[in-house]
Structure formats: structure tokens, C-alpha cells
Amino acid sequence: MRLISIFISLIISLQAAKVVETRWLEGQVFSKYLEDRKVPLSLMNSIDDSDKQFLSEIQIGMKFFELFDESGQLLQALIPIGEEMQIQIARDKSSGKYSFDIIPIEFSKDEYKVVTQIETNPHDDIIKATNNRILANKINSFLKEQVDCRKLKKSDTLAIIYAQKKRLGKPFGSTDLKIAMIETGGKKRFIYADEEGVPFTKTVKKITYDSKGNRVTAAQIRKIKASYIFGMPLRHIRISSRFTYKRWHPILHRYRPHLGVDFAARRGTPLLAVNKGKVIFAGWKGGYGKVVKIRHRSGYVSLYAHQSRIKVKRGQSVKKGQIIGYVGSTGRSTGPHLHFGLYKRGKVINPLKVLKKSSGKIASFITKRIEIKGAKEKRAKIMKMLKHPPINYKWEYFKLNYTLINEKKHYTKVKS
Ligand SMILES: [Zn+2]
Known part of the structure; x- marks a missing residue:
């Protein structure tokens, strides 16, 4: 009962508070950021040396959340360092002191389905259908390798299954694309992703390893082979x-x-x-x-x-x-x-x-054929989606939810 009442009073006290999404600017340093937010610099000195290294992991352009009270005082800042962890600067309500911590980012991850018709191009149509720019960019690079997008026609069908982390109602981190299908000229073309998100056009993928057992891509193989080939020492040879x-x-x-x-x-x-x-x-x-x-x-x-x-x-x-x-x-x-x-x-x-020819001993590669896990099941899911198109999930870019601070645990709970 006591817990519930604390919970309710927190929501009420935070209703006047404001969540702002900010971008980490180029050239911005952490100490200057604290100064700008009127956080005492003593906080900087209280950070462990081993934690200080993470301050340089804040990426330029990274979006992060700040929570201010009605007078504009910073209550909390959550600055991601990577996709899993974040820096938390939090103001203790009673003492008014700020603390620094590195805590996990709380997010949910769910699978989403999209079916849409091509009107302009896959990138813009995906944004229109889902509001998810991260997904649109991913789809673009995914399709580019396998499909000539200029040949797509109006009302061609695009179907996608993807997983996306959600944080404060917004897409967060990278999109985990499971499968994409483009139907053009009555022909369905599937693009399957393996566990590492690498696209393949068949349910069986060919993976090439070098002699040391490292996985190599086709582009890497071309580069390695080229490095074994000698050119001529002069532009014109006599x-x-x-x-x-x-x-x-x-x-x-x-x-x-x-x-x-x-x-x-x-x-x-x-x-x-x-x-x-x-x-x-x-x-x-x-x-x-x-x-x-x-x-x-x-x-x-x-x-x-x-x-x-x-x-x-x-x-x-x-x-x-x-x-x-x-x-x-x-x-x-x-x-x-x-x-x-x-x-x-x-x-x-x-x-x-040797010149202009291979040096004789070109690096050896081994190619293995491996079934992409779950590819056939995902293809069946897409076929079902085409028969009964889902309602495309629209991401809310402009509506922010509030942040709850659980002071007892001194831990952040982010509503997703
Ligand atoms: Zn000579």
C-alpha cells in the first residue's frame, strides 16, 4: 500500500516535469554539458577513473533524454553509450545532490509486420507506413544488394517482418530485419536474413572461410585476391x-x-x-x-x-x-x-x-552451404501476411512519454 502511494505521488509530482530529447553535439565535452545544465562540477570529480573512459563513448549526434522540473532544473539525464547501457545523471529529490551512474537501458523488443504498396520508393513508402526511419534505412541497404529498385513499379508489394527495440515509445537502436519480400511483375522475391542480419536471396547461404577459419565476404575475397596480384612498375611497358x-x-x-x-x-x-x-x-x-x-x-x-x-x-x-x-x-x-x-x-x-599475374599461391578459401535458420517458416509467415495484411504499426515520433524515477532503488524505469 505504501509503495503504491509513493508511486502515485511520484506520477503527480512529475506531471509538471518535462522530458526533452536532445542531441549530443559535435565537440561537446561532458564537463561542459554539466556546466550548461548547472550541475556542480564536483560530480565530474566523483566519477571513477574506470568509468571516465565511457564519457568518450558518447557518440556525436546521439539522441538522449533529459527530464527537467517546472523551473527548468535538470532532474535526470539518460545518455546512451551503445545500445545496452546508458549514463544516468540524477538529482536526489531531498538532498538536491546529483549522482552519476552507468545503468542498463530499459527497452522492450517486439516483432512487427508491415505490408505496403510501392508508391514512390521503398524507403519513403516504409516511412509513410511505419514512421520508422531506422527501418527505412535498413530496408534500403538490404534491398539494394539484391533488387534493382529502379525497376520497381507502382503498386508492387513490399512485406517485411522485423524486430525493433522500443524506448519511450520510439524506435531505438538498430532494426533487426528478419525477412523482406518484394513482389514485382507478379514475381515474389524473398530476402532472408541470417542470425547476424546478413541478407541472402536463398534459404541456403554460402559462407566462405579463409585458411584460418575466419568468415570472409565476397568483397573481402576480391580484395585479398587482388593483393596477390602484382602490377607493372611503369605505366607504359617496353x-x-x-x-x-x-x-x-x-x-x-x-x-x-x-x-x-x-x-x-x-x-x-x-x-x-x-x-x-x-x-x-x-x-x-x-x-x-x-x-x-x-x-x-x-x-x-x-x-x-x-x-x-x-x-x-x-x-x-x-x-x-x-x-x-x-x-x-x-x-x-x-x-x-x-x-x-x-x-x-x-x-x-x-x-x-609474376607481374600482372597472380603470385601463384592465392589464399585458399573454404565455402560451406548452411540452411538459414527459420527461413522457410518466415517465408510462410509472409505468405500469410499477404493474404491477411496486418495493420502496420506506426511509430510515434513526436509524442514522448514521461520518465519515472524510482528513488528507492535509485534506478530508472522507462515506460515503453
Ligand atoms: Zn638490368
Whole structure:
């Protein structure tokens, strides 16, 4: 009985209070925020050092709730740090002292169904049907990968099942999309999400792992494969002397190996790193004159000799195609050209066997086919929804509920 009366008096005393939604501004610091809200800075000093790190987790643009009394005094602020926890600044009613705490965000999470017709585009139509911008953005990125949205026609049907956290009546955090269906030209196209929210067009997904067992996406595989491919050291290629273990040397007038490829080019022509890597030598080296050596992945080292000018420093990381120096004729050379050498684990190899081709040993990947959990059940749910369209849940963006402070527990209860 006593508890109930406290509860009722709290509601009454809070009725004049006002909940305001605020955005955390760029460049805003926590101490300045406290100052602006007339919270004594002693609160700042009372925060544990280990808790202070969380102050930098407040994201720019993050929306948060503030509760003010009728005189404009801050009663409570709830500032999310991530989707699960929030900073709570609360004013004790009797002592007037402020406290700082990090507490769980209270929210509910439910599943919602939407069926709507395309009028303008999926993004705008979803907002119109649900008022949920987070969902609309999610749908957009979800569909973009699988459906050409420009080909959608008016009155095509879009059906979605999603889960959304709700906080103070508003959508909160990211949308957990379960399944989407777009019916266009009489054909239904389903997009299923796996447990991690990754979209797939079939109920069976292919998952690729690298040799270490890490999951990799198609884009990552393309990138990894590309990193195994060497480019050319010059934009325009004219080979003047090929790789050989034995050749007639024009200056020494005797047989010598030619442990690289000579490319004819004008003095000052930019030299390009054949792959990304790290500069391990940049300077003068005997007959090679001004030379740069770059170490690449899988034990490769490339060498660029006779340069007129070196543009990189030892220890520097370079990208594939980055200019590392300029063609010259320094060292033992008969005229401007690039002598290009390639080494694998300390052994010289014929560069032309590797340049522009794969390095031979491309990373290995394993692909597994896995049934997406619950995909067929979700598809059946969508089919049911199409027969009996649900009333789309409209999120209330502009109506805020009040916040109840349970002073006894010194804990926040948020009405959802
Ligand atoms: Zn040469």
C-alpha cells in the first residue's frame, strides 16, 4: 500500500516535469554539458577513473533524454553509450545532490509486420507506413544488394517482418530485419536474413572461410585476391632486356646473368610499386645506383634500380601503384632505363612470370552451404501476411512519454 502511494505521488509530482530529447553535439565535452545544465562540477570529480573512459563513448549526434522540473532544473539525464547501457545523471529529490551512474537501458523488443504498396520508393513508402526511419534505412541497404529498385513499379508489394527495440515509445537502436519480400511483375522475391542480419536471396547461404577459419565476404575475397596480384612498375611497358641466368654483358663484354628485367623509359618517368608493401631499402647500392627495395606479402621483394630520384624512405608503407621514384641511369648503366628485380624468400625469380599475374599461391578459401535458420517458416509467415495484411504499426515520433524515477532503488524505469 505504501509503495503504491509513493508511486502515485511520484506520477503527480512529475506531471509538471518535462522530458526533452536532445542531441549530443559535435565537440561537446561532458564537463561542459554539466556546466550548461548547472550541475556542480564536483560530480565530474566523483566519477571513477574506470568509468571516465565511457564519457568518450558518447557518440556525436546521439539522441538522449533529459527530464527537467517546472523551473527548468535538470532532474535526470539518460545518455546512451551503445545500445545496452546508458549514463544516468540524477538529482536526489531531498538532498538536491546529483549522482552519476552507468545503468542498463530499459527497452522492450517486439516483432512487427508491415505490408505496403510501392508508391514512390521503398524507403519513403516504409516511412509513410511505419514512421520508422531506422527501418527505412535498413530496408534500403538490404534491398539494394539484391533488387534493382529502379525497376520497381507502382503498386508492387513490399512485406517485411522485423524486430525493433522500443524506448519511450520510439524506435531505438538498430532494426533487426528478419525477412523482406518484394513482389514485382507478379514475381515474389524473398530476402532472408541470417542470425547476424546478413541478407541472402536463398534459404541456403554460402559462407566462405579463409585458411584460418575466419568468415570472409565476397568483397573481402576480391580484395585479398587482388593483393596477390602484382602490377607493372611503369605505366607504359617496353622490355629492352629479359631475365636470364646467362647473357652477354654489353659493358663488361662477357657472359653474366641478368637477374631482372630492363624496361626502356625516358629519364624522369615515374616508377610504381608493383604491389603494396614496405620499403626496406632506399639509397645507393653499387652498380644499381639509386635503388629502392620493397617487401611484399608472401616473402616477395621487388627492386627498382638506376633511379634518377628516389621518392620514398626506408620503413615507409607503400600502396600498389604508388610512385616510389623516377627512371634514371645511376650506377652501372648504359642509359636511362629501369632494372627491375623480383625475389621470393631471398631467391631471385623471373619477374615476368609474376607481374600482372597472380603470385601463384592465392589464399585458399573454404565455402560451406548452411540452411538459414527459420527461413522457410518466415517465408510462410509472409505468405500469410499477404493474404491477411496486418495493420502496420506506426511509430510515434513526436509524442514522448514521461520518465519515472524510482528513488528507492535509485534506478530508472522507462515506460515503453
Ligand atoms: Zn638490368
